[in-house]
Amino acid sequence: MFALQIQQLSKQYSNGPRALEQVDLTVQKGDFFALLGPNGAGKSTLIGIICSLLNKSSGSVEIFGHDLDQAPETAKSLLGLVPQEFNFNGFEPVLAIVVNQAGYYGMPRHRALARAETVLKQLHLWDKRHTQSRDLSGGMKRRLMIARALVHEPHLLILDEPTAGVDIEIRRSMWAFLRKINQQGTTIILTTHYLEEAESLCRHIAIIDQGRIVECAPMAALLSQLAQETLVLDTAQALEQVPELDGFTLQQTASHSLEVTVSRQQGFSALFAGLKQAGIEVVSLRNKQNRLEQLMLDRVQRASGGAV
Amino acid sequence: MKALYRVGFQTILYKEIRRFMLIAVQTILPPAITTILYFIIFGQLIGEQLGDMAGFRYIDFIVPGLILMAVISNSYANTVSSFYGSKFQRYIEEMLVSPLPNWVILAGFVSGGLARGVIVGIVVTGVALFFSDIQIYSYSVTFAVFILTAILFSLAGFINAVYANTFDDISIIPTFVLTPLTYLGGVFYSINLLPEFWQHVSLVNPVLYMVNAFRYGLLGVSDISLSVAFGIILAFIVVLAAYSMYLLNKGVGIKS
Incomplete structure (x- = not known):
């Protein structure tokens, strides 16, 4: 089964360019998948549509076989997103952010608290659980977004430049963490401008440019094509x-x-x-x-x- | 999926109540202070010179309107500021990405506004009891108008927040539309005092129906037929709720 299947997906912004042009893309269950491309290529638009943050113009998106239009609640419950920009309430404490997110997925509060403790400990944020999120360092904020995205145990995790602006030590510990959850069965889609990150972590890669997928292949096969x-x-x-x-x-x-x-x-x-x-x-x-x-x-x- | 709706709704409501209770000095205390000033100035100092209105002491006559005015402005303010804040800091995306259906998101925000309206209404009623000796004429009418008005203005605040692009946009409507409508909605006077032409003009003001229905609940008098008032309030709620759902489903103001 495909973790993600996108067919003929197009996006035309009302006052801007055509951001996606008939995109077809499949990601296998259990894969660690890189979505690469230059700035403005359409990566964030594609992710925005998959995660219901943007409206599509045409086409379809299926998550583990569940169509986003036909069965949105099931499809969205399988998905977790780590966005590019910080998007939490800066005045809320770390624990509340993670527990509330679990609540939005229907997780009862006692289970949400237990699950939040697990993910915050995994991401070394448990000591900061009562800190307002605006007082965290940049690296901690990134890890908070990962914890929030994982609290409901998604089957498909999408990370939009998760290591942007974090130092190499934190970046490497995040890589190790992502490898571990991928090995445990979570399908991961990653966009990044650190290409060594994609090369080191991902098994498949798609390159998007000007709203079109210009390459989609296993990482090893693609690298072997270097002239x-x-x-x-x-x-x-x-x-x-x-x-x-x-x-x-x-x-x-x-x-x-x-x-x-x-x-x-x-x-x-x-x-x-x-x-x-x-x-x-x-x-x-x-x-x-x-x-x-x-x-x-x-x-x-x-x-x-x-x-x- | 029922657990999703129930837990999702509870989460939003809990978060909303926690938000305004943490800043109670900004949200709960000011209406109490304002109401005390209204009672002192309009109720006692000026009111005692005015004599009776509709068969009641002036201070008793304005109590229902002042309570409802606080409910209106606070239920509206809560939803408009909370939803706009979630757009501005982008944490609305936490809900958009989740499986919560739009009606649960709307119900959560509106219930947050309702909760603040109810709490402020209770506080202002407590303040009113120091200045007047009103008895509740009809508990059911009082309670129904109280709740329905808070829901109506929470919905209105939500729509304002959807369209707002700046912090100015969330203060323009309350300042230039809501406040005049409330002041001209019969809070401080009976419309029977107005010339006939202005009585008819007043009838297009929806706040008039709420204030009069609430006054009926507390005092047993109203310038407007109760069934007409409830009909208008319910019609507004249905229209605003339907329009809010339309905006959310289209993603107006929150999705490109």
């Missing part, structure tokens, strides 16, 4: 001159650093063999650009006819 990768190589010795390797163009970027672009046809073996022959010992290497970023730019560029 070329630019690597940054750190060398053991300082380089006196740039080595000349047949078929490769190397560029020295610092005394101990080289940059080289390798195509899929060339492969890495030939590069390292050539470097070894030239007496250069490589101590570390990294991609100059995140691979997913490279891929996304490529797809978006292709969809818009070369001009981004």
Whole structure:
């Protein structure tokens, strides 16, 4: 069964552009799915429609087989949203926000209190339960929105840039938490501008641009389509001159650093063999650009006819 | 799904009551102070010079109108400020994303307004008892008008909040529409004192029907037929509720 099935979804804002154009998208149950695209591509509009925060112009949305128009109460009860912008009452304490949210899903108060305690402890917010939400730090506010979205135990969790503006330590702890709930069976859809986040967490990916899905595939299959990768190589010795390797163009970027672009046809073996022959010992290497970023730019560029 | 409706409704109502009780100094106390001033100035200082009105001491005559005026302004203010606040800070999205049907959301906000109207009404009635010695003529009419008026103006406040885009928008209607309608709705006078033309003009003011029906409940006198008053109040409630549901279903002011 699909966790999410979207068919022919379009959105025309009354005083603006056409934000979504006949979007078809399916997300498998249990998946960790990335929805990527440049600013203004239509990601938030798509999420807004799935979560009933925006009206669609046409098309259909099904959540675990329940149509959002035909069976809204069942469909919405399976869904949890972590929005991009903070959207809680700043004067309400943390615990009240989470417990009230459970109430909106019909959870009796005694169960809501117990469940709120569980999610707030999981997200390290239990000590802040009596604090007004406006007094929380940015990272805590993000975690509060995750706790609120999880209190009714949704089967499908949608996170719209959940780690925007949080430091790397919190981001990594959020990644671990999201991995864990995904392993426990929650289907997750994630939008993010941190592409290493999507690459590290997600198994499937859709790229949206100008309101259209321009790519939708398993992450591994998509990354394997990269035509070329630019690597940054750190060398053991300082380089006196740039080595000349047949078929490769190397560029020295610092005394101990080289940059080289390798195509899929060339492969890495030939590069390292050539470097070894030239007496250069490589101590570390990294991609100059995140691979997913490279891929996304490529797809978006292709969809818009070369001009981004 | 019945648990969803019941628990969802209770949650909104509890949240609404908690909201205005936490700021009781801003929500419950001011109407009590204002009413005390009305009783002192209009009831005692000026009222004693005026003599009887419709067979009652002037201070007793204005009690029903003053209580209802507090109920009207507070039930309206509660819904308009609470719903607009939820739009402004976007926490209305907490409800929109949930499976709560729109009628439960509307019922929750309106009941919040009703709760504040009732609490303020009881406080103002308590204040009135210090200044007048009114006896309730008809408990059923008094109670019915009290509740229906609070519901009606909670609905009106809700519609105002739906259309409001700024904080100015939620004060314009109360200042320029609600207050004049209330003052000209027979709170301080019987419309029989007006020239015939202005008596007819007054009849288009819905507040007149509520004030007179409430006055009937407390004092047993009214300028308007009771059945006409109830008919008008109920008609307004039905129309405003239907329009509120239409706005919510269309997502006016809350969804693009």
